[in-house]
Amino acid sequence: MEPARPxxxxxxARDKRIIVELKNNKQYIGKLKSFDIHIxxxxxxxxxxxxxxxxxxxxxxxxxxxTITVIxxx
Amino acid sequence: MEPARPxxxxxxARDKRIIVELKNNKQYIGKLKSFDIHIxxxxxxxxxxxxxxxxxxxxxxxxxxxTITVIxxx
Amino acid sequence: MEPARPxxxxxxARDKRIIVELKNNKQYIGKLKSFDIHIxxxxxxxxxxxxxxxxxxxxxxxxxxxTITVIxxx
Amino acid sequence: MEPARPxxxxxxARDKRIIVELKNNKQYIGKLKSFDIHIxxxxxxxxxxxxxxxxxxxxxxxxxxxTITVIxxx
Amino acid sequence: MEPARPxxxxxxARDKRIIVELKNNKQYIGKLKSFDIHIxxxxxxxxxxxxxxxxxxxxxxxxxxxTITVIxxx
Amino acid sequence: MEPARPxxxxxxARDKRIIVELKNNKQYIGKLKSFDIHIxxxxxxxxxxxxxxxxxxxxxxxxxxxTITVIxxx
Amino acid sequence: MEPARPxxxxxxARDKRIIVELKNNKQYIGKLKSFDIHIxxxxxxxxxxxxxxxxxxxxxxxxxxxTITVIxxx
Numbered sequence: 001m002e003p004a005r006p007x008x009x010x011x012x013a014r015d016k017r018i019i020v021e022l023k024n025n026k027q028y029i030g031k032l033k034s035f036d037i038h039i040x041x042x043x044x045x046x047x048x049x050x051x052x053x054x055x056x057x058x059x060x061x062x063x064x065x066x067t068i069t070v071i072x073x074x
Numbered sequence: 075m076e077p078a079r080p081x082x083x084x085x086x087a088r089d090k091r092i093i094v095e096l097k098n099n100k101q102y103i104g105k106l107k108s109f110d111i112h113i114x115x116x117x118x119x120x121x122x123x124x125x126x127x128x129x130x131x132x133x134x135x136x137x138x139x140x141t142i143t144v145i146x147x148x
Numbered sequence: 149m150e151p152a153r154p155x156x157x158x159x160x161a162r163d164k165r166i167i168v169e170l171k172n173n174k175q176y177i178g179k180l181k182s183f184d185i186h187i188x189x190x191x192x193x194x195x196x197x198x199x200x201x202x203x204x205x206x207x208x209x210x211x212x213x214x215t216i217t218v219i220x221x222x
Numbered sequence: 223m224e225p226a227r228p229x230x231x232x233x234x235a236r237d238k239r240i241i242v243e244l245k246n247n248k249q250y251i252g253k254l255k256s257f258d259i260h261i262x263x264x265x266x267x268x269x270x271x272x273x274x275x276x277x278x279x280x281x282x283x284x285x286x287x288x289t290i291t292v293i294x295x296x
Numbered sequence: 297m298e299p300a301r302p303x304x305x306x307x308x309a310r311d312k313r314i315i316v317e318l319k320n321n322k323q324y325i326g327k328l329k330s331f332d333i334h335i336x337x338x339x340x341x342x343x344x345x346x347x348x349x350x351x352x353x354x355x356x357x358x359x360x361x362x363t364i365t366v367i368x369x370x
Numbered sequence: 371m372e373p374a375r376p377x378x379x380x381x382x383a384r385d386k387r388i389i390v391e392l393k394n395n396k397q398y399i400g401k402l403k404s405f406d407i408h409i410x411x412x413x414x415x416x417x418x419x420x421x422x423x424x425x426x427x428x429x430x431x432x433x434x435x436x437t438i439t440v441i442x443x444x
Numbered sequence: 445m446e447p448a449r450p451x452x453x454x455x456x457a458r459d460k461r462i463i464v465e466l467k468n469n470k471q472y473i474g475k476l477k478s479f480d481i482h483i484x485x486x487x488x489x490x491x492x493x494x495x496x497x498x499x500x501x502x503x504x505x506x507x508x509x510x511t512i513t514v515i516x517x518x
Contacts, residue, residue, distance in 0.1 A: 003162070003182065004181055004182040004190075005182050005184055006182050006183060006184050006188040006189060006190045006210055007184075007188075008182065008190075009181070009182065009190040009208060009210050010210060014077070022143060022144075023172070023215070024097070024143060025172075026143075028144070033078055033083070034077065034078040034079050034080050034082065034083065035080060036079055036080050036081075039188070039212055040080040040081075040113070041080060042078070042080045042082075042083040046146075058146045058147075059146075059147060060083060060146065060147055061144050061145070061146045062080055062083050062084060062144065062145040062146070063143070063144050064113055064139070064142050064143060064144070064145075065212070066140065066214065067097070067142075067143045067144075068212050068215075069170060069172060069174075069211070069212060069215045070170075070176070070209050070210065070211050070212065070215075071209070071210040071212075072194075072206045072207075072208065072209045072210070073206075073207060073208055088225070096291060096292075098245070098247075098291060100291075102292070107226055107231070108225065108226040108227050108228050108230065108231065109228060110227055110228050110229075114228040114229075114261070115228060116226075116228045116230075116231040120294075132294045132295075133294075133295060134231060134294065134295055135292050135293070135294045136228055136231050136232060136292065136293040136294070137291070137292050138261055138287070138290050138291060138292065138293075140288065141245070141290075141291045141292075151310070151330065152329055152330040152338070153330050153332055154330050154331060154332050154336040154337060154338045154358055155332075155336075156330065156338075157329070157330065157338040157356060157358050158358060171320070171363070187336070187360055213360070214362065216360050216363075217318060217320060217322075217359070217360060217363045218318075218324070218357050218358065218359050218360070218363075219357070219358040219360075220342075220354045220355075220356065220357045220358070221354075221355060221356055236373070244439060244440075246393070246395075246439060248439075250440070255374055255379070256373065256374040256375050256376050256378065256379065257376060258375055258376050258377075262376040262377075262409070263376060264374075264376045264378075264379040268442075280442045280443075281442075281443060282379060282442065282443055283440050283441070283442045284376055284379050284380060284440065284441040284442070285439070285440050286409055286435070286438050286439060286440065286441075288436065289393070289438075289439045289440075299458070299478065300477055300478040300486075301478050301480055302478050302479060302480050302484040302485060302486045302506055303480075303484075304478065304486075305477070305478065305486040305504060305506050306506060319468070319511070321468075335484070335508055361508070362510065364508050364511075365466060365468060365470075365507070365508060365511045366466075366472070366505050366506065366507050366508065366511075367505070367506040367508075368490075368502045368503075368504065368505045368506070369502075369503060369504055384447070392513060392514075394467070394469075394513060396513075398514070403448055403453070404447065404448040404449050404450050404452065404453065405450060406449055406450050406451075410450040410451075410483070411450060412448075412450045412452075412453040416516075428516045428517075429516075429517060430453060430516065430517055431514050431515070431516045432450055432453050432454060432514065432515040432516070433513070433514050434483055434509070434512050434513060434514070434515075436510065437467070437512075437513045437514075
């Protein structure tokens, strides 16, 4: 049996709500629609949060992978 | 059926108005004309905004992918 | 006999608790589930710590490799 | 018909005056002579501007792509 | 005879104590167990030092290559 | 006829005096001896300038490409 | 005759004393023993200098290429 890979964890999170944290300290919380090997990520029904405050609501957002630090499930 | 990929979301946004946010905190709002795998992006009928204020109007702008943090639809 | 490689050390740490330190000075302590050659890492039962204080508890977290400085075992 | 690509927009700007903006907030305004896939750019009859003030005039300048944020037409 | 290469110097330091210095100004002093072409490094019996002060003792640490500035022998 | 490429402009500057500007705001002015596709550059009879003041004179200097912002002819 | 390349200049400096300058403003002065295409460099009989002051003496040091700005001969 092959050992698990990090992208498997993202694959299991498809259509679930995730928290994406950026190098600029913004957080985007939404439903994971897609990702690729660069960790580019698309999420839907999004809340942008800065220091815990909701700053914007967005339908769909594309997040460039190299700006991401961590991704967690809600 | 193949799972969705992040670039599909950009493809659906062609000719629609998008908001491109940069690492230097500038925003460019305009109509998406083209993009590539590096997430280099060309938009038209552009407003540049800094801290929510419109700072410039531009016909066409080329945005280098590695300077982008997130892209959303208006 | 081939000389040891750095990823061997991560392989031995699978299912053990590790401390992952980020360029933004956050620490994530949890059980190592998977990693890849980019040093993307997934850990479970996670504590986030900033300046030694626990700031969040998370079930599962994906950490992007290029944001990591060092990984140690507890 | 193939969809447009971002470099097509640069190609159309050949021999036209463009504004190149850098991560260090300098602007270089000049006539686009050449570019490549790294977005390395050569422009001629150049004005360097910092905060809107002309700081230098240059015949020809080579700008390294990874230092560029956006390129627009005048 | 082929000229020497930088990785030869790391190879000679295997099982010897080395000082690894990071972009964040932390130093890790320990016995070199393994390295790869990315200069990812694993050391054992480690002291972490900040401004010359010992801040932690660690059994084994994995250091991501792109965070390293210089490596010297003790 | 093939369109011009940015490296053509550097090629024409061989053995001419150029000004190389770095991300750390230092300038190196000297005669261009060689360059490669990474824009690594070697210049001779060099003046280092910081804020317009000459800070050092050097015979030959190797400048790593990824630290360069722009190159112009004197 | 092929045009000169930047690495030729480093090759000529083998076994000569060079000054390596880093993005963090440290200088390492020592005898060049080896380098590679990433500009990883090993020097011997090394002085570390910060703001012109000698801060350490080292036998051998490995310097990661991506942390280097310029290399000059003494």
